[in-house]
Amino acid sequence: MRALLNPLQWLVEFVVSVGRGALFFVHLCWLGVAALRRPRLVIDQIHFIGNYSLSIILVSGLLIGFVLGLQGYYTLRRYGSEEALGLLVTLSLVRELGPVVTALLFAGRAGTSLTAEVGLMKAGEQIDAMEMMAVDPVARVLAPRFAAAVFCVPLLAALFSALGVLGGYLVGVVMIGVDAGAFWSQMQGGVDWLDDVGNGVIKSVVFGFTVAFVALFVGYNAQPTPEGVARATTTTVVAASLAILGLDFILTALMFSAD
Amino acid sequence: MKRSGVDLLVGMFVLLGFGALVFLAMRAGNMSSAVGLGPTYEATARFDNIGGLKPRAAVRSAGVVVGRVAAIRYDDQLYQAVVVLALDEQYKFPKDSSVRILTSGLLGEQYIGLEPGGDTEMLAAGDRITLTQSAVVLESLIGQFLYGRAAEEGSK
Numbered sequence: 001m002r003a004l005l006n007p008l009q010w011l012v013e014f015v016v017s018v019g020r021g022a023l024f025f026v027h028l029c030w031l032g033v034a035a036l037r038r039p040r041l042v043i044d045q046i047h048f049i050g051n052y053s054l055s056i057i058l059v060s061g062l063l064i065g066f067v068l069g070l071q072g073y074y075t076l077r078r079y080g081s082e083e084a085l086g087l088l089v090t091l092s093l094v095r096e097l098g099p100v101v102t103a104l105l106f107a108g109r110a111g112t113s114l115t116a117e118v119g120l121m122k123a124g125e126q127i128d129a130m131e132m133m134a135v136d137p138v139a140r141v142l143a144p145r146f147a148a149a150v151f152c153v154p155l156l157a158a159l160f161s162a163l164g165v166l167g168g169y170l171v172g173v174v175m176i177g178v179d180a181g182a183f184w185s186q187m188q189g190g191v192d193w194l195d196d197v198g199n200g201v202i203k204s205v206v207f208g209f210t211v212a213f214v215a216l217f218v219g220y221n222a223q224p225t226p227e228g229v230a231r232a233t234t235t236t237v238v239a240a241s242l243a244i245l246g247l248d249f250i251l252t253a254l255m256f257s258a259d
Numbered sequence: 260m261k262r263s264g265v266d267l268l269v270g271m272f273v274l275l276g277f278g279a280l281v282f283l284a285m286r287a288g289n290m291s292s293a294v295g296l297g298p299t300y301e302a303t304a305r306f307d308n309i310g311g312l313k314p315r316a317a318v319r320s321a322g323v324v325v326g327r328v329a330a331i332r333y334d335d336q337l338y339q340a341v342v343v344l345a346l347d348e349q350y351k352f353p354k355d356s357s358v359r360i361l362t363s364g365l366l367g368e369q370y371i372g373l374e375p376g377g378d379t380e381m382l383a384a385g386d387r388i389t390l391t392q393s394a395v396v397l398e399s400l401i402g403q404f405l406y407g408r409a410a411e412e413g414s415k
Contacts, residue, residue: 047265051272090287155276162279165287184286189368192315193288201280 024220025213031136031143032150041140045148049110053156056109057102061160064101065167068092072168073176082172083182087190089168090161094191094200095256098161100248103207106153107240111215114145115236118219119229127220142220146212153208154201161200199255206251207244214240299345300384301329304358304371309340310394312360312369318344320373325350328371344371346382353378357390369394 035042072088121127121141130137165187172178191197215236222232309331318326326346334341346352355376362369382388 043266043269046272047269051268054272054275094283094287155273155279158276158279158283162282162287165283187287188289191288193284197280197283197288200283 021217024217027138028142028146028213028216029209031139032147034139035143035147038144041144042147042151045144046152049114049145049148050152050156053106053109053152054159056105057156057160058163060101060105061098061163062167064097064160065089065093065164065169066171068097068164069168069171069176073172073178082178083186084190085172085178086165086168086183086187089172090165090187090191091196093161093164093168094196096248096252098157098164099200099204099207100244102157102160102204103153103211103244104241106149106156106208107211107215107237107244110149110152111211111236111240112233114149114212114215115219115222115233116229118142118145118216119222119224119232122220122222123224123226123229125224138220142216146216149212149215150205150208153211154204157200157204157207195255199251202255203248203251206247210243210247211240214243298348299326299329300348300382302344302346302382302384302386302388304342304344304388304391305334305337305339306342306360306391306393307339308393308396309342310360310369310396312342312371312394316368317370318346318358318373319370320350320352320375325373342371344388351381352376354380354382354386355390356382356388357392358388359392360394362395 068089069085072085073082076082076084076088118127118141121137127137127141130140169180169183173180173183218232218236218239219229222228312328312331314328314331316328317324318328326344328342329345330343332341332343333339344358352373353376355378357374357376359372359374360369361372376390
């Protein structure tokens with residue numbers, strides 16, 4: 001309603017929030033590197049963010065691998081090229097599903113908890129207390145979490161893809177009976193370790209930055225009330241998911257258009 | 260105690276993650292074959308048409324991979340493609356060997372087939388393989404077939 005009444009003011013507010021977000025991002029990146037000098041904090045966060053996300057990532061990866069193996073087999077059988085199953089499963093996982101689904105799951109599993117944690121710290125006036133004690137809350141609270149999330153997402157994505165390949169192998173070779181030699185050799189013939197695996201890792205690094213930034217920014221700017229934290233948690237999932245999918249389109253267009 | 264427990268779990272997570280990356284690169288990808296080729300020497304060959312040949316395609320002799328396509332250039336003096344082959348150091352081929360562009364399967368990848376000749380002198384680094392045969396382009400093959408049929412029909 002306010003946007004309709006005063007579009008100019010709305011536009012100015014929008015540009016201001018974009019600028020604040022960009023500055024916050026640069027600030028986080030800078031302090032995230034500085035946080036590595038206190039590895040204790042970062043390791044605790046890796047434990048909290050990464051290890052606790054392992055179970056959901058591993059199980060989802062295996063199940064996605066099963067489904068890809070089955071669906072791929074049904075379609076490839078029509079063209080009499082079941083041997084390409086390994087290639088299909090691995091390329092889908094390494095290029096797209098691994099980084100994207102991992103980032104989406106990570107936003108739901110770890111992003112929300114980061115937002116809620118930071119939002120509640122703000123609601124409980126812990127952040128203000130830190131500022132009173134001349135401790136920079138961005139450096140002390142946010143930066144270790146940011147560094148840990150950026151570090152965890154590529155590793156989780158690699159685990160997701162590896163488990164997915166294993167799942168595809170279990171369904172395709174062990175259950176259905178596709179030739180194991182053809183499964184692996186077609187895969188190795190078609191998957192380039194730099195163009196496919198490497199670009200997948202780059203994607204997941206970008207998504208790690210995205211999810212960590214969105215979760216911490218939203219949590220840090222949440223209304224310090226119970227409803228505000230609840231709303232911020234929802235915003236994290238929605239904004240992070242949309243950002244991941246939008247960025248994925250751009251990255252795919254940049255990376256895989258050459259051939 | 261609790262401290263080292265956390266460290267152990269984080270260490271396991273990190274090792275698992277990097278293990279998965281190595282698995283993807285070596286077992287699922289082609290890193291082992293790309294790196295494991297060992298020292299190579301380069302030879303060039305000119306083709307009128309390379310079809311769909313791409314850099315890093317395999318060079319096979321008797322079906323065994325003996326090298327890779329290192330680079331593909333265009334020579335605007337002769338209007339031909341110049342293909343640089345990186346051949347495995349442990350294999351030596353006669354100077355008059357010939358290379359052909361072949362396709363694995365009906366719709367498969369294109370690769371270079373190397374047919375050893377009978378010369379006593381061996382190929383050295385930087386040599387040019389003169390006997391080449393271009394890729395078969397499906398359109399020109401169909402064209403030839405149609406012309407052949409038409410000529411047959413006309414002579415009857």
